[in-house]
Amino acid sequence: MAVEITPAQNGNMGSAVTGFTVAGATAEDYAALRQAVYRDRIIVLKDQQDITPEEFVELGRHFGTIVPYYEETYHHPDHPEIFVSSNLSADGRPLGVPRTGRFWHADYMFAQEPLSVTVFAQKILPPGRRGTYFIDMVKAFRDLPESLKQEARVTRASHSVRRFFKIRPGDVFRPLGDLIREVEKISPPAVHNTVVTHPVTGEEILYVSEGFTDHLIGAERDSLLRDLLEASGQLDETFTDPHIVLHTYEPGEIVIWDNRALVHCALHATDPSAPVMSHRVTTVDGHPFDANPTPAGRGAGTGSAK
Template identity: 30%
Template sequence: MSMTVRALTPTIGAVVEGLDLSQGVSADLAGALRAELLKHQVLFFEDQHLTPVQHRDFAARFGELHTHPLYPGVPEAPELFILDNHKDNPTDNDSWHTDVTFIETPPMGSILYAKSLPASGGDTIWANMKAAYEALSPSFRGYLEGLDAVHDFARGFPQRGIVANAAGAEKHAKAMAEHPPVLHPVVRTHPETGEDALFVNFGFTERLKGLRRKESDAILGMLFEHVTKPEFQVRFRWSPNAIAFWDNRITQHYAVNDYLPHRRIMNRATILGDRPYHHSRKPAQALAAE
């Protein structure tokens, strides 16, 4: 197989062509794909035909897999979970977020596979947090580098939210008990490239440690708006059996909610990563229960 990589924007995103992922991924190919992921932050593969087990095994070439505490798993490969959105189960992903930052070792990446798509709509947008960080003034970057932020499961999955209701009260309560708030640096150093990037997101970042609530809200509000600039983004129009593989350590994404009442079904594998840190100081410690 001869792999070619076509960049979609100067900042983020590339289409990988010439591969049939159902044939398996060798160590050499996995290494080549990891290198392209580090370069482009999100890779797209079109017209792939994977079973759930093949999807799981592809993701497992890049690390240990995370099992989500709320979303339903795929029966043949329970490490995967199902995002099945329609008029009776609208999406909860139509906000900018980085996956699963409510744990101490957030994912290094996620691999999303289109199983059933609406006739139009349902795109996903990714943004490069290194580019967003570098677009800030040097003095503000320096200030942010010394801050930690609280990431909270309850912010992303509130008790009366769509996902919590679908999962059931008992499952949600168990997940809440197992996922207390954690601290992560506001500016994260990428463990493979050494690049610094913003590491706060609307989905899970509740507040900045050590600041008054109004101060925290003002800074986070500015950052949440800043990261949505089109210059940092790539927008992917899904096609049947397409796959997206993104570096969760340096990106955010947004699922465009424009297709209801039609249905959209995606399967996702989530690959665990390292504890976030900034190079100037030690990794943040988990937030003690308050």
């Protein structure tokens, strides 16, 4: 069966991919998948129930250089390239970290070199709905009033992991100040343009998130960041903003998305005790993260917004 990519209809985001296997895919197939990720933001590989961890890692390598998560508590026990989110244990030790990602973010937004592509598999589905909310930040930027676009273009954004860093078992009883200093040393805040230019598509991306962006540099008013988050839908606690799209998982799916262009937020199962597990690999794709990193007029400092 040949690999077939079927884009969503009526302007919706994403494509469905059928006929794919890691063992049978050709270089041309992978090139088409990469093109679809950049074009459609999300691709969903169907019928991947039998993929092994080794094959999952191999799949990720076709989308760039895999970057393992910097905290080992999230690593797969046999394949550190795989980030594990689960509420399960093996041999008395947790398998990964439970209930991750319940806030708007792009993966590794707080890194000096943010990630390009995310490959995600829901390995154990809990009862009821389990999914991921997405916002296309290219469209979100395109929909901004012109005045907000101009304000955003001349600022830079500072991103930090400190708000959602999960306490590790060994951190119990440690002084909070020591832990904060360690987190900031291991993963210091990173500064990127508020508006990033996609190196493949040339599109402008509003690169801010409710979870990781703590302030804007060069902004002439403190309210600009909140205005951008609100306009993109990230402050809508009802998740009904028209920019928000929900993907609910079906057994055997692997979802691959453009981590530059999208922010996402996990929809967890209602029952936190229900068994659940997901695997993820993340990559840098070999392109510059931002095709226009230092355009004239953007703030160059690292201080706080006015």
